[in-house]
Amino acid sequence: MFVSLMLTKQKILKAPKKNYMNKEQLSFFKSLLEDLKQETLTHIRDAKERLSNPPACSDEVDRAQHEIDSMLFLRIVERESKLLPKIDKAIMRIKAGDYGYCVETGDPIGLPRLISRPTAEFCAEIKSINEEKEKHFID
Numbered sequence: 001m002f003v004s005l006m007l008t009k010q011k012i013l014k015a016p017k018k019n020y021m022n023k024e025q026l027s028f029f030k031s032l033l034e035d036l037k038q039e040t041l042t043h044i045r046d047a048k049e050r051l052s053n054p055p056a057c058s059d060e061v062d063r064a065q066h067e068i069d070s071m072l073f074l075r076i077v078e079r080e081s082k083l084l085p086k087i088d089k090a091i092m093r094i095k096a097g098d099y100g101y102c103v104e105t106g107d108p109i110g111l112p113r114l115i116s117r118p119t120a121e122f123c124a125e126i127k128s129i130n131e132e133k134e135k136h137f138i139d
Helices: 002-013 023-052 060-096 113-116 124-138
Strands: none
Touching: 002 023, 002 113, 023 113, 113 124
């Protein structure tokens, strides 16, 4: 699937602008998002499995390493768990016919951005503005 997906990505990127978010592209992104969801669920399951099966550590260094590993796996579960609703929202936008368009402006998000981040909700311009606002809010 990976090789054919790569060929499809190249084909989609070469498509004329008038074909933006046609049936073929929507089908491609739906498949991409469904694959991403399965991959994410697998990562979460694997991380939880590692957390629930700690090794028997008799050495302090081994216990310390296990603690570090556990923190890493918890961060993976947290990050991946936040991704799942974003994937579901993107799939819902495909079904609603809104996928590929900025939720704020309605402008096209763009194929290169969607291929690199299929859960994107904002065009690059709005995302940049939002990040700048967040940066000032945090500072």
